[in-house]
Amino acid sequence: MSDRILVVVGHPLAGSLSHELGQRYAEAARAAGAEVRVRDLSERQPQNPPDRASLRSVREDRSWLEPSVAADLADLEWAQHILIVFPQWWGLYPAVLKAWIDRTFVSGATYRSTAGYRWEPLLTGRTARLIMTCDVPRFYNQLVYRDAAITALRRATLGYCGIKTIGASRFTPVKTSTPQLRAKWLAKAEQFGTVDAGR
Numbered sequence: 001m002s003d004r005i006l007v008v009v010g011h012p013l014a015g016s017l018s019h020e021l022g023q024r025y026a027e028a029a030r031a032a033g034a035e036v037r038v039r040d041l042s043e044r045q046p047q048n049p050p051d052r053a054s055l056r057s058v059r060e061d062r063s064w065l066e067p068s069v070a071a072d073l074a075d076l077e078w079a080q081h082i083l084i085v086f087p088q089w090w091g092l093y094p095a096v097l098k099a100w101i102d103r104t105f106v107s108g109a110t111y112r113s114t115a116g117y118r119w120e121p122l123l124t125g126r127t128a129r130l131i132m133t134c135d136v137p138r139f140y141n142q143l144v145y146r147d148a149a150i151t152a153l154r155r156a157t158l159g160y161c162g163i164k165t166i167g168a169s170r171f172t173p174v175k176t177s178t179p180q181l182r183a184k185w186l187a188k189a190e191q192f193g194t195v196d197a198g199r
Contacts (some may be wrong), residue, residue, distance in 0.1 A: 002199050004125070005029050005116070006039045006079035007194055010086030010097030014042045017174060017182065021189040022085045023108055025131075028193030039100070044068070046099030057108040065106075072104040072131065080129045081196055084153065085189075088134035090153070091145040101157055110161040121162030127199070128158050129192060130168040134157070135175045166199075 007026045009139045011018035019040070047068075049055055054066070062070055076082070086093045108111065112120040130153055134141060147171055154165040169192075171185045 002029075002081035002196055003034055004078055005034045005036045005083065005196065006075050006095075007036060007079070007085070008100065009038065009040045009042065010084060010093055010100070012042050012094055012096040014040070015104045016042075016087070017171075017185075018085045018087055018131075020186060021131055021133075021171075022083065024186045024189040025083055025085070025193035025196075028190040028195040032194045032197035034197035037078070039072065039075060041096045041100055044096070046096050047103070048189075049103060055106055055124050056103070057106040062109070069106075072100065073106065073109055076104055076110070076123070078081045079126065081129070082158075083129050083131065083192070083196070085131040086133075086149075088136075088141070088145075088149050092149045093132075103155060105161060117158065119160070121160065124162035126163045126165050127166045127196075129166055129196060130154070131189065131192070132168070132170050132171045133174045134170060136172065138170055138172060141170065141172070151158050166196075 007022050009022040019042070022038065026038055029036050054069070057065060057073070062073070065073070084097070086097050110123050112122060114120055130150055132149060150168045150170070154168065158165055169188065183198070187192055
């Protein structure tokens with residue numbers, strides 16, 4: 001059972017569909033008995049790292065990490081399961097989500113480089129689910145964009161650090177969606193929250 005779930009809302013504007021989906025998921029997971037923490041990235045401005053060293057962490061001593069980065073990293077390590085919900089913009093995810101990844105998935109804490117081109121994933125045993133909203137049809141996203149946002153998160157970020165992605169949903173089209181279709185998406189998010197809490 002996923003007792004500890006981290007929900008990351010990767011949309012820079014409060015009140016978005018991503019926020020609604022994340023909220024429904026979190027409420028359902030809590031109702032199913034999970035402890036849930038929510039990171040709403042609309043509440044912060046992306047910050048550039050002050051120096052190269054801030055992208056790395058010594059596992060024994062993290063006192064030099066900025067407080068917000070240390071808190072995000074602690075949440076990531078605390079979680080048994082992670083939901084990342086975000087809109088697809090320009091074929092990828094918003095800058096605020098990329099900034100969170102760049103600052104939180106620090107070397108030495110989420111993965112460790114070893115000899116040559118090898119590395120050691122340090123977040124094994126965790127799972128993740130992705131929910132992406134977009135406007136392009138699924139076939140176009142796959143054929144033209146190569147599902148770049150989902151692929152990057154699943155393989156180059158989460159998978160690289162040992163986190164197994166158990167599901168990736170694409171809710172589209174948002175721009176022309178009816179209230180009925182949005183209600184269906186929200187119900188699906190609730191279902192995911194219940195299922196993931198009981199996994």
